[in-house]
Amino acid sequence: MATAKLTFQGKEYDFPIIEGTEGEIGIDITKLRAQTGAVTYDPGYMSTASCKSNITFIDGEKGILRYRGYPIEDLVKRAKFPAVAYLLIYGHLPDPNELDDWRRRLTMDSYIHEDMIKFFQGFPPNAHPMAILSAMVSSLSAYYPDTGRGEDMKRNVVRLLAQAKTIAAYSYKKSIGQSRIYPRTEFSYAANFLRMMFATPAEDYVAQPVLEDALNLLLIVHADHEQNCSTSTVRMVGSSRANLFAAASAGICALWGPLHGGANQAVIEMLERIERDGGDCDRFFARVKDKKARLMGFGHRVYKTYDPRAKILKEATDRVLNVLGINDPLVEIAKKIEERALNDSFFVERKLYPNVDFYSGILYRAMGIPTDMFTVMFALGRIPGWIAQWREMRSNPNQRICRPRQIYIGPTTQSFSGDN
Numbered sequence: 001m002a003t004a005k006l007t008f009q010g011k012e013y014d015f016p017i018i019e020g021t022e023g024e025i026g027i028d029i030t031k032l033r034a035q036t037g038a039v040t041y042d043p044g045y046m047s048t049a050s051c052k053s054n055i056t057f058i059d060g061e062k063g064i065l066r067y068r069g070y071p072i073e074d075l076v077k078r079a080k081f082p083a084v085a086y087l088l089i090y091g092h093l094p095d096p097n098e099l100d101d102w103r104r105r106l107t108m109d110s111y112i113h114e115d116m117i118k119f120f121q122g123f124p125p126n127a128h129p130m131a132i133l134s135a136m137v138s139s140l141s142a143y144y145p146d147t148g149r150g151e152d153m154k155r156n157v158v159r160l161l162a163q164a165k166t167i168a169a170y171s172y173k174k175s176i177g178q179s180r181i182y183p184r185t186e187f188s189y190a191a192n193f194l195r196m197m198f199a200t201p202a203e204d205y206v207a208q209p210v211l212e213d214a215l216n217l218l219l220i221v222h223a224d225h226e227q228n229c230s231t232s233t234v235r236m237v238g239s240s241r242a243n244l245f246a247a248a249s250a251g252i253c254a255l256w257g258p259l260h261g262g263a264n265q266a267v268i269e270m271l272e273r274i275e276r277d278g279g280d281c282d283r284f285f286a287r288v289k290d291k292k293a294r295l296m297g298f299g300h301r302v303y304k305t306y307d308p309r310a311k312i313l314k315e316a317t318d319r320v321l322n323v324l325g326i327n328d329p330l331v332e333i334a335k336k337i338e339e340r341a342l343n344d345s346f347f348v349e350r351k352l353y354p355n356v357d358f359y360s361g362i363l364y365r366a367m368g369i370p371t372d373m374f375t376v377m378f379a380l381g382r383i384p385g386w387i388a389q390w391r392e393m394r395s396n397p398n399q400r401i402c403r404p405r406q407i408y409i410g411p412t413t414q415s416f417s418g419d420n
C-alpha cells in the first residue's frame with residue numbers, strides 16, 4: 001500500500017494512505033504522536049476526517065449528495081421520509097413488508113409518556129422550541145434507559161424518530177396556547193405531524209397532499225449530511241458511550257446555531273429586514289462586503305458549487321407556492337439576491353452559493369410553519385442521520401473515545417507570591 005512520507009526534525013516517517021470508495025484520499029496519522037511526539041493542528045477540522053463512514057457521500061466540487069449510494073434527486077422523487085430514514089439507519093431500502101412494519105412501529109411509538117406532558121407546563125410561553133426539543137429529547141432517556149440490549153436499542157431508535165415530531169408539535173401548541181393533538185395511527189409520518197401542528201379539537205383536519213409532499217421532501221433533503229457540526233457532536237458525545245437520547249439532544253443544541261441549522265430562521269429574518277428597507281439590496285450587499293453582515297443561506301464548508309439540496313428546494317418552492325396560490329414578496333427578494341450574488345466577484349471568488357437553508361425557510365413559511373420552528377424542522381429531518389451515524393460508531397469495536405489534543409499557549413509555571 002502507498003504511504004505518505006513526512007520528514008520531521010531530520011527523520012523520515014511513513015504513514016499509510018487510505019482511499020474511500022469514491023476515490024477520496026486520506027493520510028492515516030493515528031500513530032503520528034506516538035512516532036514523532038508531534039500532533040496535527042487543524043482548528044475547525046478543515047483537513048481532518050474524523051471517521052470512516054459508509055452512510056453519506058458528498059462531492060462538494062461537483063454538487064453531489066448520496067445517501068447509501070442513492071442520489072438525493074432520486075430519493076426525493078421516489079421515496080417518502082420513513083423509507084429514507086430506514087435506508088440511512090439500516091443501510092438498505094426497506095422491502096414492502098419491512099416498510100409496513102417500520103411505518104407501524106413509527107406510529108405506535110409516537111405517543112410521549114403522559115408524565116412528560118407536565119414538562120411542557122414548566123417552560124415559559126416564549127421559550128424557543130429548540131430549547132424545549134433538546135430538553136425533552138434528553139428527558140426521553142429517563143423513561144427509556146439504554147440497557148445495552150439489542151431489542152431496547154431498536155425500540156429507542158424508533159421512539160426517538162417517532163416522538164421527536166410529537167414533542168416538536170406540542171411545543172408549538174404550547175407557544176400558541178392551544179391544546180395538544182394526539183397522533184393517529186391512520187396517518188403517515190408527515191400527515192401526522194401537520195395534523196398535530198395545525199388541527200384543533202374544534203374541526204376535522206386532513207393535511208393537503210401538497211403540504212404532505214413538501215414536508216416529505218424537506219425532511220429527506222435534511223436527513224443526513226455526513227460529518228457536519230451537529231453530527232460530529234452526536235458522534236463525540238456518543239463516543240463516551242452516552243445513550244442515544246443524550247447524544248441526539250447534544251446534536252440538537254449544536255444544530256441550533258445560526259451558522260448551522262439556525263441559518264434557515266436567519267435567512268427569513270434577513271429577507272424581512274431587506275423588505276422593510278424597501279427591497280433595496282444595495283445597502284445589504286455593501287454591509288456583507290464590509291464583513292459587517294453575512295448573506296445567510298449562502299456558503300458551505302464542503303460545497304464549493306450550488307448545493308444540490310438548494311436546487312431541489314428552489315424548484316419545490318415555485319411549485320408549492322403556485323399550488324397554494326401564495327405570492328410571497330420574500331421569494332422575489334431571495335431570487336434577486338441569489339442572481340446578484342452569483343454574478344458578484346466577492347461571492348464568485350469565495351465560491352459562495354446558496355445552501356439548503358436559502359429556500360427552505362420560504363417553503364416552511366408557505367406551509368404555515370412559524371419562523372422559530374424552522375430549526376426544529378431541520379432537526380426532525382436530521383434525526384435519522386444522527387441515529388445512523390451514532391449506530392455506525394457504536395457498532396465499531398475499535399471505536400475509542402473522541403478526545404482531540406491541543407497546543408497549549410498559556411503561561412508556563414507561575415509561582416504564587418503572597419496570599420490571595
Ligand SMILES: CC(C)(COP(=O)(O)OP(=O)(O)OC[C@H]1O[C@@H](n2cnc3c(N)ncnc32)[C@H](O)[C@@H]1OP(=O)(O)O)[C@@H](O)C(=O)NCCC(=O)NCCS
Nearest residue numbers: 258259260263294295296297298299300301350355356357
Ligand atoms: C456555512 C459557513 C459557516 C461555512 O464557513 P467556513 O467554511 O468556515 O467559511 P469561512 O467562514 O471561512 O468563509 C470563507 C470566506 O467566505 C466569506 N463568507 C462565507 N460565507 C459567507 C456568507 N454567507 N456571506 C458573506 N461572506 C461569506 C467569509 O467572510 C470568508 O471570507 P474571507 O476569505 O475574505 O475571510 C459560512 O459560509 C456561513 O457563515 N454561511 C452563512 C450561514 C449559513 O448559511 N449556514 C448554513 C450552512 S448549511
